[in-house]
Amino acid sequence: MAILATSPEPVVLEHSGLSLRHTFSCGQCFRFVPEGDGYAGVAMGRPLFLKQQGSQTLFYCSKEEFEALWRGYFDLDRDYEPAHRLLAQDSYTKAAMEFGHGLRLLRQEPWETLCSFLISQCNNIPRIQAIIDALCRLCGEPVEYGGRTFYAFPTPEAVARQGLESLASIRAGYRAKYILSAAQRITAGVSLERIAAMETEEARRAVMEFDGVGRKVADCFLLFGAHKWDVFPVDTWMKKAAPHHGGQADGRGFGKVAGLAQQYIFYYARESAKKY
């Protein structure tokens, strides 16, 4: 594959406990897709190809870049064991956890997360991916990597420069005005980083001031873009799964690891449903 041929020696991680498949398929992020025998995607403006063989995970980037960006992005410095022990006490979350073993909660950027989940509303995952990809191609910075051109997620400024007519080309439907409005709000001075740094309740209130952001999108922003593990986004899948686990419909029973529980349950419920 072209990417491999021109990449430097990869950074190799042994026995990290990380599963790329579960981490990228569980629905938390939309920009890493299967590529050859691994995955390719862009985050924080940097493209990356990575793959797993045996007990090894191979990151095709420099050691410096791995330490500066990807170690944090994959949340590799956090010990998931205490959370796993807690979730193993409930038979349903235990099964969900075994199903999605190796899933890591990515530390995604606030703006990309907010935008992605604005697009997610009343939409399915393949189409969410297609719309985000179209948005990046429309106004994201091109970045060369492994002989190919990738597109960074556009900045709020770049999105704000697009008119509603231009944004119509990404086929986001009624969500386009929410994306534009959010971009304008941020370029006018509202800081998502500042909101992400607030306590959960205050941050939730602040992000819900954005047009098109209700409780669900706000909670996805808090969990995936602000890395607040006590947040439990409730969507149609979580409502379906609620009768089966002991964490209550709003996830209160899972306490400070509710977010991780949510991701295991969401992934498990959705993948199980595909079989029928």
Place this chain on the structure above:
DNA sequence: GTCCAGGGTCCCA
């Protein structure tokens, strides 16, 4: 061809 649902939100009665 039509109908419906897909990681919701908003508005109005």
Place this chain on the structure above:
DNA sequence: TGGGACCCTGGA
């Protein structure tokens, strides 16, 4: 508090 509208697709 409940229900319809909102854009657009893919599958039934």
